[in-house]
Amino acid sequence: MKLSKRLQMNVSLVPQGARVADIGCDHGYAAIWLIQNQVTEKMIALDINEGPITRAKEHIRREGLQSRIACRRSNGMEKLEPGEVDTLMIAGMGGPLMIDILNARPDVLAKVQTLVLQPQSEIGLVRDKLSDFGFQLVQEKACRDEGKFYFAMLANRSEKAGKHRTYNVPGTGYSMYLIEHRDPVMLAFLLQEKKVYNSILERLTEQETAGARRLEVEHLCTLLEALTSKMK
Numbered sequence: 447m448k449l450s451k452r453l454q455m456n457v458s459l460v461p462q463g464a465r466v467a468d469i470g471c472d473h474g475y476a477a478i479w480l481i482q483n484q485v486t487e488k489m490i491a492l493d494i495n496e497g498p499i500t501r502a503k504e505h506i507r508r509e510g511l512q513s514r515i516a517c518r519r520s521n522g523m524e525k526l527e528p529g530e531v532d533t534l535m536i537a538g539m540g541g542p543l544m545i546d547i548l549n550a551r552p553d554v555l556a557k558v559q560t561l562v563l564q565p566q567s568e569i570g571l572v573r574d575k576l577s578d579f580g581f582q583l584v585q586e587k588a589c590r591d592e593g594k595f596y597f598a599m600l601a602n603r604s605e606k607a608g609k610h611r612t613y614n615v616p617g618t619g620y621s622m623y624l625i626e627h628r629d630p631v632m633l634a635f636l637l638q639e640k641k642v643y644n645s646i647l648e649r650l651t652e653q654e655t656a657g658a659r660r661l662e663v664e665h666l667c668t669l670l671e672a673l674t675s676k677m678k
Contacts, residue, residue, distance in 0.1 A: 447479050447509075451591040452564070456537050459562045459587065459600040460485055464533040467492060467526055469547060472538065474502030477515050490531060492520040522547035523554045533560040537598070541568030545575050555579065564598040570619020576601050583613050586623040588631035595635045597621065615673065618666075625673055633677045640670040 449457065453476050460466060464486050468477050471491035480486045491506075493499050499519050506515045518525040523534075534555075536544050544565050548555060561581055565572045576583055582604035588597050615622055624632035643666050650660040 447475060447482060449475055449479055451589045452596045453479070453537075455587050455589045455596065455598050456535060456562060456564050457483075457485070459585065459598055460533060460535060461560055463487075464560060465531045466490070466533045466535055467523070467531040469520075469522060469534060469536045470494075470538050471502050471517070472498050474498075474505045474515065474517070476535065476537075477502070478505060478509050478511060481511055481514050482509070487514065489515045490526065491515055491517045492522075492525060494519070494521050521550075523551040526551065526554050528553045529557045530554075532558060533562065534558055535562040537562075537564035539566060541565035541572045544572055548575075548579055559603045561601040562598065563601070564596060566596075568619070569597050569621075570614040573599065573613040573619075573621070576613070577611060580604070582606060582611070583623065586621050586629075588621075588624055588629055588635065590631055590634065595631065595638075597624075615669070618669070620673070625677060628677045633674060636670055636674050636677070640667065640674060643667050643670060 457476050457479050460480060462485055465488065466480060466486050467490040469492050471477060471493050474491050477489040477491045481489060491502050493502070496519055499517050503517050506512055506517065520526070536547060544563060563572060573583060580603055581601035583599055583601050585600040586597065588595065613622055614620060615625065620636065621632065643663055647660065647663045647667055650663060
């Protein structure tokens with residue numbers, strides 16, 4: 447099965463041999479790919495809506511994988527039992543919702559060793575919360591799919607996670623990991639951000655009452671210039 451760039455990025459972070467729950471499974475494509483490519487033996491695909499579960503079941507049936515992928519209509523981890531899986535893959539939803547899902551079932555999360563997360567918004571907030579959940583970020587990836595930028599992270603449970611670590615460039619939601627690794631997609635994203643904020647700064651410069659906001663944007667433009675120069 448051929449996946450979109452975004453889904454391919456997400457599944458590439460799943461550890462070999464993991465027992466995975468795909469929360470927000472949509473069409474079930476990621477679960478099918480992980481089974482067919484022998485990354486995992488069994489999967490649990492969950493979604494809060496009946497439509498995606500119905501579509502996922504049909505796609506799974508077509509591939510003859512009914513015995514290896516269980517589908518459940520579930521609000522987050524609601525229909526998971528503690529210890530059923532050791533890996534959660536949560537993708538395609540906003541960061542605050544993702545955090546709510548992780549908060550909702552501490553009994554299930556306590557048995558999870560690996561998180562594969564791909565937030566659609568508030569990505570920096572999700573990074574900041576990893577330590578609170580007892581996880582340490584170990585890898586990030588970025589891709590551009592149909593003109594949009596997406597970011598995914600792999601986090602492992604760690605005794606060191608209690609010592610809060612900074613995974614974002616201070617004052618921003620930009621990934622320190624991707625910047626330090628000179629990720630080309632991250633560079634493209636920052637160059638786009640730089641262009642946007644330079645344009646905003648030009649407009650603010652013409653407004654006499656935009657002093658505080660102008661200083662804020664000037665600082666961000668300076669930061670983006672330094673970050674992109676460092677990555678080139």
